[in-house]
Amino acid sequence: MPDTHSAATPAIPRRALVTGAAGFIGSHLAQTLAQAGTTVIGVDRRDPTRDQTAATNLAPLHGLPGYLHITADLLNCAIDPLLFDADAIFHLAGIPGVRPSWGPQFSEYVNANILATQRLMDAATRMRVPRLVVASSSSVYGPTNGGPSTEGDHPRPASPYAVTKLAEEQLCLAHASRADCSTSVVALRYFTVYGPRQRPDMFTHRALHAALTGQPLRLYGDGHQRRDFTYIDDIVTATISAARAPIDTGIVNVGGGSNASLLDVISIAKSLAGREIHIHTDGTRNGDVLTTRADPRRARSVLGWQPTVDLTAGMRAQMDAMTRPAHQSAA
Template structure:
């Protein structure tokens, strides 16, 4: 019998039903671990899949530390390419597919094969499993990187994607695969693909800009700033991204792509100024040229997100960075730099 599904819009419950059992791939990652914590808090059982074993990966261990002891959580430490995915998809009311290799700059060169396998091939295998097992909804993590340079206005979902990096190409390919499966006649699995815009917050990946800015404040070691600081990003606090992701599990949709952003853009210079205000330290930087695949501006048009997900971001940049700074100060070894 199909699992009951609670209607969740912007993190608010609008009905008596609930997501009872879900699958989260990439559970040891930044967004995946936050999403899992929120789902468990709402009463769902979560089967999390990740190829990074906490016993050998310090980041995975840190992200999973508060999850592994919870009775509603089950961890599967395997690569999606090696699993019998039908077995794990069976009985799920939703699958949240967040697994993949991230990062624009590392996607050039010899690592592309890993990007292709992890971002595209695993998505196809998971879509087959969801269709075979009758999973009603797959929520796919995509990226603003599919837009490329964009237009002189916030990017809309109907804009022509022109990714400028191999990473963006693989995320767009995963999107198109997922939509093709959802639109196949008689398929039981609908899809909502979420184009995340620069998600940040506690547990953010160490290669991301806000992490590196706050690390520079903490350690007094200069951070490398690519470009002149005028490039702008739409920064999305992780709690807002999670609210949108949960809402996507029950949004009225067959095959949709939806932007998830922070509501406005900020220059990197503004981020540096905010960090100085929060930490009390000027941020030491080393200037470097812009890298291949970097775009000048990212900005999300959130009209569709508000209509379909009832999503409105609620965390300002200064609030989100303050939370991330407090988290950073509480990490092992953080205070030695003071």
């Protein structure tokens, strides 16, 4: 990760709100910002005294000067005080996951991904926060022809989750286009983020867990699905860079350049752990697409960003984190 500690660099906001700070990406972002000298207000509806995952994710932030954590739900909490004197908002809060979005939980996706975002943008406008960076998803593209997706492609979300992510980014951009809104918005379409603290339901974690434990790995489909795997440190660097991107930036793909199949991930996991993986195959899941791949040109030109961590190195770092005792006991 590039050096972001210099007081002369404009890359690091002086004071920022990170929503979803107890999550996988949010906790890494908040930690990097706080270590670089940003005063960070982290907000998440998950209570780390009751939610072990939130506690584990937030453990590296304990004792960092300039970090304040608040347990609150953006759907009903007072947002304006969180934004006092903020230079930037990093909006990562929301409900992820394609599969559960098809069922009765969909209303929770709407509440967390759309209605809470509406309240946050209203508050950002009132408080005249200069910049909001919102975490969108490559899932908004839907099925593709296998080639790289560009930001100008017509989105075809193939799951209720993807529909809410598209609505979230477009809602933020719509607010920013208002004449009376001084908050500019950059929407980052993340492609398959992996690394330490990744959600255990994600494929990279599941493959490594199977390789480490000998437990079987459930594989949906034939494993030839391809993803543009993006390491967490690269995601954090791109996200911080977006805080200083030009005011009319709009939408930017953030893809790791490690376009690989699920079978490739299994092969790397086996090699790293030195153990065979027993695979249980199952049918494809509704909403899964065959290929995601980012066209990286806009990220290079607008953010000055390109990925630095390849899939094998990233998976090795993730496996190391999974096998450290602190990973099991942090709270």
